Amino acid sequence: MSAKTANKIATSVIVAVSGLIVLVLAGLLGYILVRGLGHLSFDFLTSAPETIRRGGGIGPQLFNSVFLLFLTMIITIPLGLGAGIYMSEYAPANKVTNGIRLIVEVLSSVPSIIVGLFGLLVLVNLFGFGFSLFAGALALTVFNLPLMVRITEQGLRSVPREQKEASLALGLSKWKTITSVMLPISMPVILTGTILAAGRVFGEAAALLFTAGMSSPRLDFTDWNPFSPFSPLNPFRPAETLAVHIWKINSEGLAPDAKEIAAGASAVLVITVLAFNFSARWLGRYLYRKFTAIK
Amino acid sequence: MAQPLERQQAKPHLAEEWVGKVYTLLCIAFLILTIFSLVYFVASKGLSTFFVNGVNVIDLLTGLKWAPEGEPRLFGALPFIFGSFSTSLLAAAIAAPLGFCASVFMVEIAPKFGRQYLQPVIELLAGIPSVVYGFVGLSVIVPFFRDVFPGQGVGIAAGSVVLSIMILPTITTIATDALAALPKGLKEGSYALGATRWQTIYRIVLPTTLPALMTGIVLGIARAFGEALAVQMVIGNAPHIPRSLFESASTLTSAITLSMGNTAMGTVANNALWSLALILMLMTFVFVFIVRWLERRSKI
Amino acid sequence: MTAIGMSTKNLSVYYSDKQAVKDVSLDFQAKQVTALIGPSGCGKSTFLRSLNRMNDLIPDCKITGEIWIRDRNINSPDTDVVSLRQRIGMVWQRPNPFHKSIYENIAFGPRYHGTKNKKQLDEIVEQSLRKAALWEETKDRLHNSALALSGGQQQRLCIARSIAVKPDIILMDEPASALDPVSTSKIEELIAELKRDFCIVIVTHNMHQAARVSDKTAFFLTGEVVEYDLTPNIFTNPQKQETNDYITGRFG
Numbered sequence: 001m002s003a004k005t006a007n008k009i010a011t012s013v014i015v016a017v018s019g020l021i022v023l024v025l026a027g028l029l030g031y032i033l034v035r036g037l038g039h040l041s042f043d044f045l046t047s048a049p050e051t052i053r054r055g056g057g058i059g060p061q062l063f064n065s066v067f068l069l070f071l072t073m074i075i076t077i078p079l080g081l082g083a084g085i086y087m088s089e090y091a092p093a094n095k096v097t098n099g100i101r102l103i104v105e106v107l108s109s110v111p112s113i114i115v116g117l118f119g120l121l122v123l124v125n126l127f128g129f130g131f132s133l134f135a136g137a138l139a140l141t142v143f144n145l146p147l148m149v150r151i152t153e154q155g156l157r158s159v160p161r162e163q164k165e166a167s168l169a170l171g172l173s174k175w176k177t178i179t180s181v182m183l184p185i186s187m188p189v190i191l192t193g194t195i196l197a198a199g200r201v202f203g204e205a206a207a208l209l210f211t212a213g214m215s216s217p218r219l220d221f222t223d224w225n226p227f228s229p230f231s232p233l234n235p236f237r238p239a240e241t242l243a244v245h246i247w248k249i250n251s252e253g254l255a256p257d258a259k260e261i262a263a264g265a266s267a268v269l270v271i272t273v274l275a276f277n278f279s280a281r282w283l284g285r286y287l288y289r290k291f292t293a294i295k
Numbered sequence: 296m297a298q299p300l301e302r303q304q305a306k307p308h309l310a311e312e313w314v315g316k317v318y319t320l321l322c323i324a325f326l327i328l329t330i331f332s333l334v335y336f337v338a339s340k341g342l343s344t345f346f347v348n349g350v351n352v353i354d355l356l357t358g359l360k361w362a363p364e365g366e367p368r369l370f371g372a373l374p375f376i377f378g379s380f381s382t383s384l385l386a387a388a389i390a391a392p393l394g395f396c397a398s399v400f401m402v403e404i405a406p407k408f409g410r411q412y413l414q415p416v417i418e419l420l421a422g423i424p425s426v427v428y429g430f431v432g433l434s435v436i437v438p439f440f441r442d443v444f445p446g447q448g449v450g451i452a453a454g455s456v457v458l459s460i461m462i463l464p465t466i467t468t469i470a471t472d473a474l475a476a477l478p479k480g481l482k483e484g485s486y487a488l489g490a491t492r493w494q495t496i497y498r499i500v501l502p503t504t505l506p507a508l509m510t511g512i513v514l515g516i517a518r519a520f521g522e523a524l525a526v527q528m529v530i531g532n533a534p535h536i537p538r539s540l541f542e543s544a545s546t547l548t549s550a551i552t553l554s555m556g557n558t559a560m561g562t563v564a565n566n567a568l569w570s571l572a573l574i575l576m577l578m579t580f581v582f583v584f585i586v587r588w589l590e591r592r593s594k595i
Numbered sequence: 596m597t598a599i600g601m602s603t604k605n606l607s608v609y610y611s612d613k614q615a616v617k618d619v620s621l622d623f624q625a626k627q628v629t630a631l632i633g634p635s636g637c638g639k640s641t642f643l644r645s646l647n648r649m650n651d652l653i654p655d656c657k658i659t660g661e662i663w664i665r666d667r668n669i670n671s672p673d674t675d676v677v678s679l680r681q682r683i684g685m686v687w688q689r690p691n692p693f694h695k696s697i698y699e700n701i702a703f704g705p706r707y708h709g710t711k712n713k714k715q716l717d718e719i720v721e722q723s724l725r726k727a728a729l730w731e732e733t734k735d736r737l738h739n740s741a742l743a744l745s746g747g748q749q750q751r752l753c754i755a756r757s758i759a760v761k762p763d764i765i766l767m768d769e770p771a772s773a774l775d776p777v778s779t780s781k782i783e784e785l786i787a788e789l790k791r792d793f794c795i796v797i798v799t800h801n802m803h804q805a806a807r808v809s810d811k812t813a814f815f816l817t818g819e820v821v822e823y824d825l826t827p828n829i830f831t832n833p834q835k836q837e838t839n840d841y842i843t844g845r846f847g
Contacts, residue, residue, distance in 0.1 A: 007491035014404060017396035018413055024460060025416045028423065031431055082322030090319055093654050100323065102583075107330045109579050111521025113548055117555070117572050118333045121340065125560065142329055149326070162691035166753070169647060170704040170760055171681030173308035175315030180703075185694055196422075203424025206523040206548075210555060246426045247524050250433055259434065266427045273422050281415075307709075308677050 029270065036267025039260045045268070048218065049245070054257045058265050060216040063232055064133070064239040068212060069202050071137035071235065076144045077194065081183075083145070084152020089178055108146035112207040115143045119211035131238040136212025143207050144197055151193030155186030188287035192280045199276030203269060205243035213238035214248055242269055334576070341573025344370070344566040355570060361534040361550070363564035370567050374536045376574065378546040381451050382526060383519040386458035387466075391512050393459070394466035399496060402474040421464035429528035432457040437529055446541030449531035454546070457525050462515035469511030473504040506593030510586055517582035521575065523548035547571050600625040600794055601646065601764055606660035606670070608641050608650060615641045617818040618660070623764070628786060628795045630805035630826065633815030634846065639798045642815070643766050646796065647683040648676045664764075681708060684757030684793075688769040690749035692741035692756070697724075697733050700741045700752055704760040719759055727755035728785055747778025754785060758793070765789065767797040771804065783808050802842055806830050814838045 043057060050056030087104075091097040119139035129135045159182045167177040183190075216239055219232045226233040240248070242265055249255075249262045344350045350370050358371020397417065401409030436456055441448030477500060485495040501508075531543025532553050545553075551568050558565040602622035608615045616638045623629045631639040641650065648669070650656045662670040669679055681704075693700050701720045710716055720737065724730040729751045733744075741752055750770060757765060767786075771779040786795060786808050799805050805812050806826060813823040814837075822829060822838045833839045840846060 003491045003494055007493040010493035010496070011404065014396045014400050017393055018400040018409075021393065021397055021420075021463070022413065022416050025420055028431055028460075029419075031435060032427065035434075079322050079325060082319045083326050085315075086319035086323045090316065091323075100327065102587075103327055103330050105587075106580065106583050107326070107333075109517060109521075109583050110333065111523065111548065111575060111579065113521070113523035113551060114337060114572055114576055114579075115333070117551070117569070118336055120555075121336050122332065142333070145326060145329070160691070162687055162689065163693065165649060165652065165685075166687070166691045166693065166756075167703075168652070168677075169649065169680055169683075169685040170707075170756070171677055171679075172704070172707050173311045173315075173677050175311045176308070176707060178315065181693060199422055203422075203426070205424065205426045206552070209552065214556070243424055243426045246430055247528070250430055250528055262430055263434075266430050269424055270427055273424060274419065277419060277422050312677075 032263065032266045032270050035260070036263035036265070039264035040267060044261075044264055049261070050255055052254050054255055056255055056257075056261060058242060058245060058261070058268065060219050060232075061240055061242045061245040061265070062268065063219070064212070064216060065202060065241040065243070067232065068133055068136055068140065068208075068239060068241055069198060071133060072140040072144060072201050073194075073198060075137060075141045076148050076197075079141065080145055080148025081152050081190075084149045085156065085178060087149060088153045088156040089174070089182075104146050104149055107142070108150075112143055112204060113209075115139055116207040116210045118142070119207065124211060129236065131211065131213030131215075133212060133235040133237065133239040136208050136239060136241075137235070139207045139211040140201050140204060143204060144201055147197050147200070148194070151190055151197065152186075154193070155189035156182055158189055159185045188284060191287070192284035195276055195280035195283065199273045199280070202276065203243055203273050205241070205247055208241055208244050209247075212241060212244070214240050214244055216240045337569065337572055337576050340566065340569035341576075342570075344563065344570040348563040348566055350563070350567065350570075355567075356574075359536065363567045364558075368563065370570075372547075372550075372567075372571060372574070374534050375545050375547045375550045375571060377536050378451065378454075378530065378544045379520055379548070379575075379578075381544075382454040382458055382530070382546055383516045385451065385455035386462055386519045387512050387516045389455060389459035390463045390466050390515055391508075394463055394470055394511070394515075395508070397463075397467045398470035398474055401471055403492065403496065403500075417464045417467050420460065421468075425461065425522060425525040426528075428457055428461055429525035432525065432529040440541055444541045446539060447531065447543060448541065449529055449543050450537055450539070450541045451530070451544050452540035453529040454526050454544070455540075457529055458519040458522060461522065461525060462518050465518055466511045466515045469514065470504070470508055473507030473511070474500065476507075477504060506589055510589045510593070513582060513585050513589065517579065517586075520578060520582070521548065523552050527552045547575050551575075601796075602663045603642075603646070604661040604663065606642065606645060606658070606662060608638070608645055609657040609659075610653070611655045615818055616645070619818075619820050621813055621820060621823060623794055623796050624811070625763070625794045626790055626792070627811065628790045628797060628809040630809035630812045631796065631798045631815055632800070632802055632805050632812060632841075634841065635800065637815040638818040639815040640768050643768055643796060643798050645670075646764075646766055647680050647685055648674070649685070651676060681760050682762050682764065684760070684762040684765040686750070686753050686757055686765065686767045686770045689773045690746060690753050692744075692749050692752050695741060696738045697741050697744070697752060698737040700756050701759045704756065708760060723755040723759040724752075726758055726789070727751045728781065728788075729755055745778075747774050747781060750774060750778065750782060751785065754782075754789075758789070762793065764794045764796070767795065769798055769800065772800065779804075802830070814841065816841070 045057065045062060046059040047057030048060055049058065116139055119135055123129050123135040123138055124131060163181055163185060164177055167181040217237055218230065220230040221232055223231040224233055225231050228234060229237060246262050246265045249258045345352055355370050355372050357373055358369060359373050360369040360371045361374060362369040397413060401413050432453060436453050437448040440453055481499055482495055485499050526546055527549035530546060530549050532545050532549055533543035534545050537544040551571055555568055558568060600623055604620050606619045607617055619642055631643065633639050644650045645658050646662060650658060658670055660670060661668045693703060698720055701723050702716045705716060705719050710719065721730060724733060729748060732748060741749065744752060771782045783804065789795060797809065809826045812826045812829040814821045814829065816837055822833060822835045829838065830842060833842065
């Protein structure tokens, strides 16, 4: 076989495979949207699930997913920013810092099921939070933290050195330089990364099985008192999220329309994650243009 | 207005610097505390099976039957270990060539088109939650295998296929970065000698980027190894070593997912599951170690 | 107001084991411009950056010797570096305005150092921009982004920013080398104006610029000061052979 023929064959294979990958994604999304979109309705999105009868919805689960995301992010963002600032601006170049980097790398590789088990042991049992939004939020924080640290570090390192030096040369403190000069410049990178991280958190389930739990109590959406056991805002109640619900229906779904509900819930999940992805990319491009098109 | 250089005017910013240092240090301390307590707690629970309940380590690692609540109690975890390894390795075997093709397409063959269309596709595949993969696997792949191949449709084959698509983005992204980082001069030298693109790729590009590609593959294997829900939904969950790719099997993660909720904390059955989690965690360390070793080698 | 000068005594700078600046003792008079010239890599920028302790930011960088401002050695561990830097301004080769408005760029420093009153800040902004010969061009668009200005304007903005915090000394590291000739001459005019109020130390690889702009010149070669004299003397009657070789273009 001549080299030219080999080249042609190889190229066709590569192009075909690439096309195959696009088809796989299209098939995946197509399947979920075709099977699931039809099942979506306002009723479906707001009513509670049925255990054995047809016609259940995903209302509480959807709320739980959103609320849990919110709780997780308000904990992870300050923690991740702080740790990222430390790694980028304060950490000396020595063995201890290398050790910390190894720790962050290990933490980011730990499977989420183990994070969930850890949460079960420490948060649910040891600290006694029980299956709750709070335990779930802390477990997701552990899951999300290494990514936030990396995003923050990346953002800060992308700040040109002269910006930092200009601020310090005016007699500003290091901390003020970080907050008033460096963080604003790295905001596009950090913001984009955070939105993508939020997408990951929204779809996560394994870490929540044994922390936020696999059930959701009857919620009274008119009760906004966070201390009441039936209020949706109570962070110490069990809170099955959308992703966990999909898993549960698929393994122990007794309702006759279990498959449809799973498809509909998957559609909602996928659409939300897609929305996160698109807005992150769009935001990144918009902010980048805003910053550089000024020239 | 000339001002002295003394400390007295320095007070406002000293407090500020102190705030910054303490805040960031506390955040890092939280991170460090988390990983150490995670390892400690999982390890202590997992080891209690051996030290408190008296189960033999070798029996756990090599035994073929898993029946912690049966008569007699058996703690053979080999089926799970086998299942985890075979699904991960098979998934990587499928995803690696696919990912390599995708990255070559994006870097060498059609860079603009590739970046514009294939790249977002890869990113979207990465963003789809694992339960959705499991659901589609259960609804599409398992019935398909059941119709086409002998067996129930569940098993290692279904698990591997689902996992391969899940780890494809990981491998592709790392391969793309590695290919893009290659100095242009390397390829141009080959073309100048009259080599075709494919010759350049497999004679020059592939060997040079091999360490980075290996890193991507190992990271993909690690990701597949730790995946719980998607695998559990399509693997069948029978605690045996299967005799074919289409027979029900189990992995470490699927066993934990399935049984953790059904056993009571403190019982030997529950502790045995924690031992499985311990094995999983130790494998994570092994993977991180391998990746670091590969990265060090590629720096030469 | 007593004008501040600056001097160094046996100043040496080491990057790990390499010595970039060797035993430099120079003095810079107030209300004068001193130029540091020399070929690339001769240590003049490194020396300049040590004067406001900017080299502290580089890990593995060690500075020995004394740096005197008034009657204080600021190269000592108990110097409050942050306050010190308020006394010494810096302008870089490539203009680096903050990604903020023109107004904010200038008000940023004074506001941090305690001036909160809006009227006072407005005054400081106007004064600084006037001194930097930028007021007329920007007075109607103070709240536009600084990045919308041209390169030469941005550099003048950076100069305005540095003088807004009322330093005594201004350090300039090749301030015009990234600019077109028209902007360059504007900057040089500016320096001639500014020296009436400030002690200026300028690093430049452009000998003609040094000759035009400075009162005294120091010639650096591989980390050492080979010759330091009044500018006319350096360029018309250098004492050392190396100085002569450099200014006649034999190397550099």
